[in-house]
């Protein structure tokens with residue numbers, strides 16, 4: 001059984017038909033890259049899974065560990081072990097690094113008051129573990145998040161999502177706007193997280209960087225899967241890369 005399975009979904013924003021019979025699967029333990037040009041439907045696919053500002057999924061199903069999670073509320077999906085780092089790195093600029101990391105606990109309490117059983121929530125990961133994974137954050141515990149560099153803010157956004165110890169971490173364009181050297185650092189962090197057992201679904205415009213760390217790749221174009229295979233295969237398939245990714 002795949003950890004995450006998106007099966008033949010049709011998703012709409014209003015009457016705009018965005019995803020057309022899209023299917024994909026993420027296997028436990030892997031780094032899966034979802035690639036495609038601007039507007040191909042990558043973020044819409046992710047939102048169809050995670051429920052944050054979701055499109056209307058009228059057909060098909062999304063399952064996580066075999067359970068149907070189609071159009072379930074974001075909090076309920078998070079409780080099941082799906083973490084999301086959205087495109088617009090949500091850090092609180094006027095709070096310190098440490099305070100940002102503590103906010104995951106606040107959302108945990110909010111889930112409790114919303115009538116959810118907090119006992120069902122995954123264990124929160126100790127801050128010490130996160131600082132070990134992100135030494136740059138360790139050095140900047142008391143710095144305001146708004147004064148961090150773009151790469152450091154991305155690491156903080158990832159660390160916040162990891163606080164809930166998700167089994168699957170979905171990252172929407174984590175390299176956007178980052179200098180090549182910083183991309184390398186974020187890449188290293190993603191690989192380390194994966195080595196420690198978190199499955200990764202990575203959405204990226206920077207196809208070359210994503211392919212370099214991925215095990216499995218999907219390319220979508222106009223809301224449909226046009227390539228599905230091992231990253232190795234895509235590395236060698238220049239024609240497909242040129243046609244759908246322009247690289």
Ligand code: ATP
Pocket residue numbers: 013014016018036037038039040041042043044045205
């Ligand atoms: P990018 O890399 O540019 O973020 P993407 O592959 O993630 O692109 P999506 O954001 O999924 O693409 O967008 C797919 C299509 O859906 C686009 O044509 C976009 O204009 C449209 N779309 C996205 N969000 C909405 C919305 N809230 N309402 C209406 N249309 C939307």
